[in-house]
Amino acid sequence: MTLWTSVGSGVQEAEAPGTGVRRLVRALTQAVAERDRRADEARRLAAAMHDVAGLLGAVAAGVHHVRELMEDEPGLSAEGRAAVALELGALDEVLAHVRALHAQARGERPQAGRPQRLVDLVDGVLAVLGADLSAGVRLASSCPTDVYTPADALDVWRILTNLVRNAVQAMADAALGGRVVVTVDAFDAEVVVRVADEGPGVPERLADRIFERRFTSRADRGGQGLGLAHSRELAFQCGGSLSLERRPGRGATFALRLPRCLADGSEPPAPLHPVLVDLRPAR
Secondary structure (H helix, E strand, C coil), rough: CCCEEEEECCCEEECCCCHHHHHHHHHHHHHHHHHHHHHHHHHHHHHHHHHHHHHHHHHHHHHHHHHHHHHHHCCCCCCHHHHHHHHHHHHHHHHHHHHHHHHHCCCCCCCCCCCHHHHHHHHHHHHHHHHCCCCEEEEEEECCCCEEECHHHHHHHHHHHHHHHHHEEEEHCCCCCCCEEEEEECCCCCCEEEEEEEECCCCCCHHCCCCCCCCCCCCCHHHCCCCCHHHHHHHHHCCCCCEEEEECCCCEEEEEEEEEEEECCCCCCCCCCCCCCCCCCCC
């Protein structure tokens, strides 16, 4: 077999028989060796991550136990609960990172961890951001204690942190005092987390653009225009959505919708719908 190759002068000359085949074999051999090397690295990484995940399993069990003890301790002050919630939230972040890395090492798509109790996530976010507030700005929440979501804890934490921080910044930029209130409402198969502030609100002309990547109304104060766009992407990854709600009066309200589950991770039972039966005698 004769193979041809182009040279710099534009003239084509014949290669020795078998040269192209040998070159192809060398390339394939190198590709197979590189594949095997990467597969070996992935196996070692997966084994290491498995050991780490096993150790942190005990930490996860401990976190769950502390939460149960905190529920059964009526004498714990609000400040104490906030401090504990802050530490538990930080541990949740670490555990979420480890789970994601472990799944990635095994070539899997990271899955949501255990059911997340939303009041713990909300309390943790408010405890962190409440430590550094502008004068006159207050944080508050209204969350049932028995509402759970299968969404990833780290993703929900990031979304809530961004929404609450944006609300605080909007009120500070406008030199307005007031409250940022986080509420949780549970429905049949859905949970709605609302973050409402008493700031200047979102102008009508910008309402359709605030979720665009790189769009910001705070460019002169260091805004990047990534927060809301990324938060909406995370909400979609969680199986939910993020939207701006219209409401009368001052301020803005963002609604984060997430799937709902029970404490054991199962789906809530389907609602019962009344059935109307006509009992009138036939004519």
